[in-house]
Amino acid sequence: MTTSLGPYASFITTSYALVAIVVLLLIVWIAVDYRTQKARLRDLEASGITRRSGRGATDIR
């Protein structure tokens, strides 16, 4: 197993760290967006606005 990353270790670790950060940001953005949309739908339903089908807008199962 290679344990030393050699003279260019900073380039390698920066690459992996950047990928991890961007992927994490994507995951967090999508998770926060999901909660935001569900909260908006709940608020609208609570104010008496319902879908034409009569089904709950937040019910996705």
Place this chain on the structure above:
Amino acid sequence: MTLIDLANPTRFLSLTARVLPWLTAATAILLAAGLYLSALAPDDYQQGATVKIMFIHVPNAWLSMFVWGVMSIAALGTLVWRHPLADVAAKSAAPIGAAFTFLALVTGSLWGRPMWGTYWEWDARLTSVLILFLMYLGLIALWRAVDDPSRAARAAAVLTLVGAINLPIIKFSVDWWNTLHQGASVIRMGGPTLDRSFLIPLLVMAVAFSLLFVTLHLAAMRNEILRRRVRSLQMMQASRVTLSNEVGAA
């Protein structure tokens, strides 16, 4: 459930709720396996340990083009078949594709500095990928600029199909022009030229990143469907307020 059933957003949401936990688990396991195999991979005789950047650079580069390919198929779905989920699929994929393209550019740059002696060179491969990144940003801006999703969908679909011309240019740029970037070493006539000790971790990481894309894309599509429900309910709410104001005034 047949493919045609997925045209129904409610059924699509139901399917997404069932498959997302499994996809998330499979992605996490494959990513962990890919990272483990990447750590075990030997140093290259010329590049040393910097070859490890390949295991994240190449999957991101492949996905940057693959995601545009997915968006192009979705664009056909919007323009030709008017599939209700086609624009949802394309719009949800764009930010994820932009992120993969950004990562391909930055990790390539960080790999290029120690190997080529420069972070950037205006050669055909690097420039065409930069153009792809700018096209992703342009599409995202277009979707945000137009309020009506159906109008934005048609314009974005046309732009996506025009932009697809860039995909073969990116793929064959290393063959058509003299570039600093190396030629194809995995997807090529005659098979891969990479040694198995590099090829296996690379393929595992490529599958892991592809699964990551599928997982994030389905989750983003679910969000976009909910966002469109919010919009239609808000419009119903606004029309009720207008109607009650008119009745009150009369």
